[in-house]
Amino acid sequence: xxxxxxxxxxRxxxxxxxxxxxxxxxxxxxxLVLPVGMVFWRTFEHGLSPVWTAVTAPDAVHAFxxxxxxVAIAVPLNTIFGVGAAIAIVRQRFxxxxxxxxxxxxPFAISPVVIGLALVLAYGQTGWFGTTLDRIGLQVIFSVPGxxxxxxxxxxxxxxxxxxxxxRELGTESEEAAATLGASWAQTFWHxxxxxxxxxxxxxxxxxxxxxxxxxxxxxxxxxxxxxxxxSLPLYVQDRFENFDPTGAYTAAxxxxxxxxxxxxxxxxxxxxxxxxx
Amino acid sequence: xxxxxxxxxxxxxxxxxxxxxxxxxxxxxxxRDPIDPRRAxxxxxxxxxxxxxxxxxxxxxxxxxxLYLSVFVLIPVAALLARSAGQGPAGIWTSVTSPxxxxxIELTLAISLAVAVVNVVFGTLIAWVLVRDEFRxxxxxxxxxxxPFALPTVVAGLTLLALYGPRxxxxxxxxxxRTAVLLALLFVTLPFVVRSVQPVLLELDRSMEEAAASLGxxxxxxxxxxxxxxxxxxxxSGAALSFARAIGEFGSxxxxxxxxxxxxxxxxxxxxxxxxxxxxxxxxxxxTVLLLLTLAIVGATSFLxxxxxxxxx
Numbered sequence: 001x002x003x004x005x006x007x008x009x010x011r012x013x014x015x016x017x018x019x020x021x022x023x024x025x026x027x028x029x030x031x032l033v034l035p036v037g038m039v040f041w042r043t044f045e046h047g048l049s050p051v052w053t054a055v056t057a058p059d060a061v062h063a064f065x066x067x068x069x070x071v072a073i074a075v076p077l078n079t080i081f082g083v084g085a086a087i088a089i090v091r092q093r094f095x096x097x098x099x100x101x102x103x104x105x106x107p108f109a110i111s112p113v114v115i116g117l118a119l120v121l122a123y124g125q126t127g128w129f130g131t132t133l134d135r136i137g138l139q140v141i142f143s144v145p146g147x148x149x150x151x152x153x154x155x156x157x158x159x160x161x162x163x164x165x166x167x168r169e170l171g172t173e174s175e176e177a178a179a180t181l182g183a184s185w186a187q188t189f190w191h192x193x194x195x196x197x198x199x200x201x202x203x204x205x206x207x208x209x210x211x212x213x214x215x216x217x218x219x220x221x222x223x224x225x226x227x228x229x230x231x232s233l234p235l236y237v238q239d240r241f242e243n244f245d246p247t248g249a250y251t252a253a254x255x256x257x258x259x260x261x262x263x264x265x266x267x268x269x270x271x272x273x274x275x276x277x278x
Numbered sequence: 279x280x281x282x283x284x285x286x287x288x289x290x291x292x293x294x295x296x297x298x299x300x301x302x303x304x305x306x307x308x309x310r311d312p313i314d315p316r317r318a319x320x321x322x323x324x325x326x327x328x329x330x331x332x333x334x335x336x337x338x339x340x341x342x343x344x345l346y347l348s349v350f351v352l353i354p355v356a357a358l359l360a361r362s363a364g365q366g367p368a369g370i371w372t373s374v375t376s377p378x379x380x381x382x383i384e385l386t387l388a389i390s391l392a393v394a395v396v397n398v399v400f401g402t403l404i405a406w407v408l409v410r411d412e413f414r415x416x417x418x419x420x421x422x423x424x425x426p427f428a429l430p431t432v433v434a435g436l437t438l439l440a441l442y443g444p445r446x447x448x449x450x451x452x453x454x455x456r457t458a459v460l461l462a463l464l465f466v467t468l469p470f471v472v473r474s475v476q477p478v479l480l481e482l483d484r485s486m487e488e489a490a491a492s493l494g495x496x497x498x499x500x501x502x503x504x505x506x507x508x509x510x511x512x513x514x515s516g517a518a519l520s521f522a523r524a525i526g527e528f529g530s531x532x533x534x535x536x537x538x539x540x541x542x543x544x545x546x547x548x549x550x551x552x553x554x555x556x557x558x559x560x561x562x563x564x565x566t567v568l569l570l571l572t573l574a575i576v577g578a579t580s581f582l583x584x585x586x587x588x589x590x591x
Binding site: 016017020021023024025027028031032033034035036038039041042077081084085088092094096100102103104105106107108109110111112113114115116117118119120121122123126127128149152153156185210213214215216217220221233234235237238241249250253256257260261263264267268 | 335336337339340342343344346347350351352353354355356357358360361400403404406407408411413419421422424425426427428429430431432433436437438440441442446447461464465468497522525526527528529532533545546547549550553558561562565568569572573575576577580
């Protein structure tokens, strides 16, 4: 039929190929690149001084540090949990292993607002543990502990999900060899397992941080959104926007976007170095 | 082709929110060598492993894991389910079928379905362009695909509002319309289908396409009968996950939709509003519906891909 059948596949057809490329890139441009670019433009369109004022506003500074605090608490917790859960799921046999493996994914599948409501119903004043918490004087909901709980909930699966495949791939030979040579469980973990899974952990930590930093819905429900007290940076964006302070909203959004881009760059560097290692 | 193969499979499995449900384990694209001993022998999986030195702390550690999971996930979810179960089926039904709740749920389902369909078309197209096309900046575009997952959702909403809002430079103002909700959901779900299809497309054996072409099949036939047929499971699982994500999405929608009841109010925003106005029973009912729906979708997707993975092996 055709003289050069192979040409149909790849190399020829420059027009249809160009067309597909144009459609794909056009879609990304309109949905992703232009909107994000527009926020940067809107932020800096009146010069740097309003941006500086917005960045140094007390509530903004507070929101920024609160967000970092949430990350600083939730990420280490979820990292320890994630590594432990991954080892339990991959290396151990016990009753409930499958259950553990599926429950870890639950946070991925739930709407953030629903997560927030669930936390309120468990730990709020009228919730299951409301009176108990009240008696020991710990206010969870409408306060920072609740925001920590929401952040932990939404970012819980990442480290485990990154480490599990790495552990599977690793196999047990080197750990068995270490054990045969008389290494204790802890020695085997520190000197054999941990170095082998470290890139998986780092990758998981990056993803956990990104999610923890940006969480909005769950934190919004449990925080009560008190400016200067329980307002994280994403909540501050909404606060400024709804109070007709676009510069404040755009500036906070740009700070968050820059952090997200940092995460993106970090992920790509990590993916590269992990490739170099394996 | 080896380098981009590895890059896409590792970033995709990491960034897509349900890595295990979608992609082969990281490294699947890397060790293709058939005589690689790690591949040739299914190591340690079926053979009883020699006992490691007994670790007496393991049960304690597992207890702590369980406690952690209970405090942060299981107890809150149980409290939510108990709160709505307390109203009885009739109570839930009344809450869920109140006009405003019903309209919010219907809108959410309809738009999420539209989002899934658009993602199937554009996600597959973008994955194809990223894998099969060659152009300057392709790697940059590839890296950019993860931006919607890295960017806080409320920022995503604000960016769309900046371009397609009242003061947008293009003269398009969709703020507070259903189109705006659609845009926001498309933004946050963009990577699902792309990142699910990409690794499969990379692994696809080109010789089948070449054979079909040499037998005289047209480009379209090859695409439909060979490429699309192989990609279908990945496309569908990406679409299911973007559907589930769209159903629960809140942050990106809340600024741009205006949250007009019966018009642009989606289910998660409705739940939020009910919590604010202290109608916890109503909020819990709709939440339970959302919860069961998204859990079912995500559970089914990961079950199906796990079964497919076993089947292929």
